[in-house]
Amino acid sequence: MNQADISALFALPLFAPLPVAMLEQLCEQGFVHSEPTDAVLFQEGDSARFLHVILAGKVALFATASSALDPSRPPQREAIVEIFSAGEVVIAPAVLLDMPYLMSARVIEPARIAFLPAPGIRDLLRDSHDFAREAALMLARHWRLLARQLKDQKLRSAPQRLGRYLLTLANGTSSGRVEVDLPFDRRTLASWLGMSPENLSRSIAQLAEVGVHFRGRVATIEAVDRLHAYCLEDDLR
Amino acid sequence: MNQADISALFALPLFAPLPVAMLEQLCEQGFVHSEPTDAVLFQEGDSARFLHVILAGKVALFATASSALDPSRPPQREAIVEIFSAGEVVIAPAVLLDMPYLMSARVIEPARIAFLPAPGIRDLLRDSHDFAREAALMLARHWRLLARQLKDQKLRSAPQRLGRYLLTLANGTSSGRVEVDLPFDRRTLASWLGMSPENLSRSIAQLAEVGVHFRGRVATIEAVDRLHAYCLEDDLR
DNA sequence: CGGTTGTTTGAGGACGTTCAAGTACTGTGG
DNA sequence: CCACAGTACTTGAACGTCCTCAAACAACCG
Numbered sequence: 304m305n306q307a308d309i310s311a312l313f314a315l316p317l318f319a320p321l322p323v324a325m326l327e328q329l330c331e332q333g334f335v336h337s338e339p340t341d342a343v344l345f346q347e348g349d350s351a352r353f354l355h356v357i358l359a360g361k362v363a364l365f366a367t368a369s370s371a372l373d374p375s376r377p378p379q380r381e382a383i384v385e386i387f388s389a390g391e392v393v394i395a396p397a398v399l400l401d402m403p404y405l406m407s408a409r410v411i412e413p414a415r416i417a418f419l420p421a422p423g424i425r426d427l428l429r430d431s432h433d434f435a436r437e438a439a440l441m442l443a444r445h446w447r448l449l450a451r452q453l454k455d456q457k458l459r460s461a462p463q464r465l466g467r468y469l470l471t472l473a474n475g476t477s478s479g480r481v482e483v484d485l486p487f488d489r490r491t492l493a494s495w496l497g498m499s500p501e502n503l504s505r506s507i508a509q510l511a512e513v514g515v516h517f518r519g520r521v522a523t524i525e526a527v528d529r530l531h532a533y534c535l536e537d538d539l540r
Numbered sequence: 541m542n543q544a545d546i547s548a549l550f551a552l553p554l555f556a557p558l559p560v561a562m563l564e565q566l567c568e569q570g571f572v573h574s575e576p577t578d579a580v581l582f583q584e585g586d587s588a589r590f591l592h593v594i595l596a597g598k599v600a601l602f603a604t605a606s607s608a609l610d611p612s613r614p615p616q617r618e619a620i621v622e623i624f625s626a627g628e629v630v631i632a633p634a635v636l637l638d639m640p641y642l643m644s645a646r647v648i649e650p651a652r653i654a655f656l657p658a659p660g661i662r663d664l665l666r667d668s669h670d671f672a673r674e675a676a677l678m679l680a681r682h683w684r685l686l687a688r689q690l691k692d693q694k695l696r697s698a699p700q701r702l703g704r705y706l707l708t709l710a711n712g713t714s715s716g717r718v719e720v721d722l723p724f725d726r727r728t729l730a731s732w733l734g735m736s737p738e739n740l741s742r743s744i745a746q747l748a749e750v751g752v753h754f755r756g757r758v759a760t761i762e763a764v765d766r767l768h769a770y771c772l773e774d775d776l777r
Numbered sequence: 778c779g780g781t782t783g784t785t786t787g788a789g790g791a792c793g794t795t796c797a798a799g800t801a802c803t804g805t806g807g
Numbered sequence: 808c809c810a811c812a813g814t815a816c817t818t819g820a821a822c823g824t825c826c827t828c829a830a831a832c833a834a835c836c837g
Contacts, residue, residue, distance in 0.1 A: 347774065366691040368772055382694035384687060396680035396687075405687050428676060432669035439665060439672050442679035443633035449686040450621060450633075450642050454603040456693045457619035457734045461825070489784070497694045499826055504785050535605055537584065698793070726816065736794055741817050756802090778837100785832070793824080800817070807810080 304417070308335045311358050312417055315390055317441060320433035329427070333419040344393065344408040344416070351397040351404060353418040360414025362387050363491065364394065366406045383494040385448065386411070386487070395442060398424050411491055459535065461498045462506040466534040468496060469515065469522055478527050485520045541654070545572045548595050549654055552627060554678060557670035566664070570656040581630065581645040581653070588634040588641060590655040597651025599624050600728065601631065603643045620731040622685065623648070623724070632679060635661050648728055696772065698735045699743040703771040705733060706752065706759055715764050722757045 312318060313326055335358065338344070344355055347366065355362070364387070368380040384406055387393055397404045398421045427434045455464050472483040485492060493503035507517050513533045514525030524530055549555060550563055572595065575581070581592055584603065592599070601624070605617040621643055624630055634641045635658045647653075664671045692701050709720040722729060730740035744754050750770045751762030761767055 366695065368695045380695050382691065384690050384694070396683045399676060399680045400684075402684075405684055406691065428673055432672055435669055435672035435676050436665055439636060439676040439679055442676055442683055443636045446633045446679055446683050446686065447637075447639075447642055449683065449690060453621050453686060453690050453693065454619065454643065456690065457621070458603065458605045458617050500784075501786085501827080502825055505825090508785090697791095737816075738795080738818085739793055742793090745817090780837080781835085783832105783834080785830105787828105787830085789827085791824105791826075793822105795822075796820090798817105798819080800815100802815070803813085805810100805812085807808100 304330050304333065304335050308358060308415075308417065312356060315356070315392075317392065317434070317437045320437065321427075321431060325427065325431060329419055329423055332423045333417055335415065335417045338410045338414045338416055340410055340413055342410040342414075344410070345404055346407045347405060348403050351394070351401065351421050353421055354395060354398045354424045355393040355408070356417040356419065357387055357389050357391050357393065358415040358417055359389050360410060360416075361389075361412035361486070362393055362408050362414060362416075363411045363495070364406045364408050365494070381494065382497065383491065385452075386491075386495060392441070395424075395438060395445075399428055399438065401425065411487065456497050461496070461502050462509040463534045464496045464498070465503065465506045466510060466513070466515070466530050467536060468492075469510075469524060470527070470530060470534065470536060472522075473524060473527060476527055481524045481527055483522050483524065485522060541567050541570065541572050545595060545652070545654065549593060552593070552629075554629065554671070554674045557674065558664075558668060562664065562668060566656055566660055569660045570654055572652065572654045575647045575651045575653055577647055577650055579647040579651075581647070582641055583644045584641055586641050588631070588638065588658050590658055591632060591635045591661045592630040592645070593654040593656065594624055594626050594628050594630065595652040595654055596626050597647060597653075598626075598649035598723075599630055599645050599651060599653075600648045600732070601643045601645050602731070618731065619734065620728065622689075623728075623732060629678070632661075632675065632682075636665055636675065638662065648724065693734050698733070698739050699746040700771045701733045701735070702740065702743045703747060703750070703752070703767050704773060705729075706747075706761060707764070707767060707771065707773060709759075710761060710764060713764055718761045718764055720759050720761065722759060 309326075309330055312330075313321075318326060318329075333353075338360070344362065345351075363383045364385040365381050365383045368382075393408055394404060394406070396402075401421070428438060455467060459467065469483055472485075473481040487495070489503055490500050493500040496503065498506065510530075513529050515530060516523045516525075530536075546563075546567055549567075550558075555563060555566075570590075575597070581599065582588075600620045601622040602618050602620045605619075630645055631641060631643070633639075638658070665675060692704060696704065706720055709722075710718040724732070726740055727737050730737040733740065735743065747767075747770075750766050752767060753760045753762075767773075
């Protein structure tokens with residue numbers, strides 16, 4: 304684990320408040336590895352051996368329809384449940400609770416990842432008040448992300464979900480015209496938003512009616528508040 | 541706050557490890573109140589003034605389609621996102637982060653609820669390692685509940701979601717015949733499972749084909765493993 | 778230029794919702 | 808105990824959304 308990795312790791316809120324001795328011990332136990340696109344960090348059902356900290360790149364959490372344990376069924380529909388980027392931690396819950404993962408994780412953009420052994424992390428939870436507090440706050444934020452998604456999934460249509468996603472990308476801008484960059488390819492985005500790639504295409508076409516236009520990976524929102532209204536957006540972060 | 545309430549409160553994992561002094565202070569600041577069915581504890585967008593601890597009864601977290609802030613639109617579709625029972629805590633994330641609620645909460649079964657002031661809870665997170673650790677573990681479990689739901693929502697059909705819910709009720713029994721009690725009325729259950737009440741009816745009818753029969757609020761599963769297979773259940777808790 | 782991959786478009790169908798009507802259940806007052 | 812009202816639940820038909828499959832198209836790369 305080189306010096307740059309170490310300092311990046313310890314700049315994260317989760318680790319920043321820890322005493323140097325603890326951090327050094329953590330580093331000794333762990334390692335950093337670069338992972339190409341499509342590398343699988345772990346699979347649904349695996350026990351959590353490491354806490355994965357993303358130093359660069361992106362990782363998608365996904366679930367498959369038929370049991371991952373039973374490799375027979377061919378169709379294997381899959382759904383992306385969450386996407387994590389640099390500075391984030393992949394599924395702390397399984398690590399903290401020492402329970403098997405509910406989902407699998409796959410690299411979707413070449414990533415540099417720190418592997419910190421799970422027992423060490425659980426020791427940290429037990430021994431460090433600062434770590435426990437930061438972990439609680441992080442998990443609270445992650446809970447809200449999932450809650451928001453579940454809400455969208457249960458009561459908004461596909462184009463509305465797309466619109467809401469664009470609004471989170473345009474985060475901050477509250478009116479007028481904005482350009483936003485889609486951070487993923489459309490297949491990935493579709494899966495995350497809970498729709499087929501075909502239906503994402505149609506949703507994109509649909510949003511033209513409320514003044515949203517796509518050119519490659521760039522979306523132009525002509526009037527943020529118009530899209531807002533269309534999505535029944537509620538302003539809550 | 542009477543003695544019975546106090547001891548019930550302090551038997552919860554979240555509070556059990558705390559020193560008596562802290563607990564007493566918490567009780568002084570808070571109060572306990574009985575709430576009838578349909579009482580609203582808070583609404584989407586409210587700032588989190590209390591941590592609500594359920595001593596008895598049930599509370600549903602729900603979201604509405606059109607902004608709760610704008611009372612004009614009539615249809616107001618709503619979806620239940622989570623249901624909490626005795627011994628659980630209603631939306632710790634908003635309290636810990638000091639952010640507005642993303643959802644509203646309504647009593648669905650007459651409840652006795654402890655209201656603990658949010659600032660006191662945040663102090664606890666700052667001052668008590670035990671509380672911070674227990675909070676992190678609780679939030680980790682709650683994250684998994686939502687993740688599981690999101691997974692179901694994105695890749696399973698309505699009858700499969702119902703089947704999976706029955707299996708969680710039959711929790712533990714791994715084969716043979718089981719009877720389970722539905723803890724809610726069908727309207728509530730339908731909303732929680734992300735379907736219309738009509739579609740819940742049809743899903744119930746559907747499950748007869750895999751040997752599940754309903755009589756009022758009792759469901760009889762003839763063969764757990766058969767239902768298991770039908771739902772593409774993955775065995776993960 | 779052909780092959781590969783990613784996106785779009787169209788047709789058909791499955792799933793789920795809505796609206797409307799019918800049936801069963803529950804409690805109340807006669 | 809029964810009649811009744813009110814509620815919950817079920818059933819049916821029509822519609823809408825989204826998915827699947829297939830084909831057309833575009834972009835990229837050898």
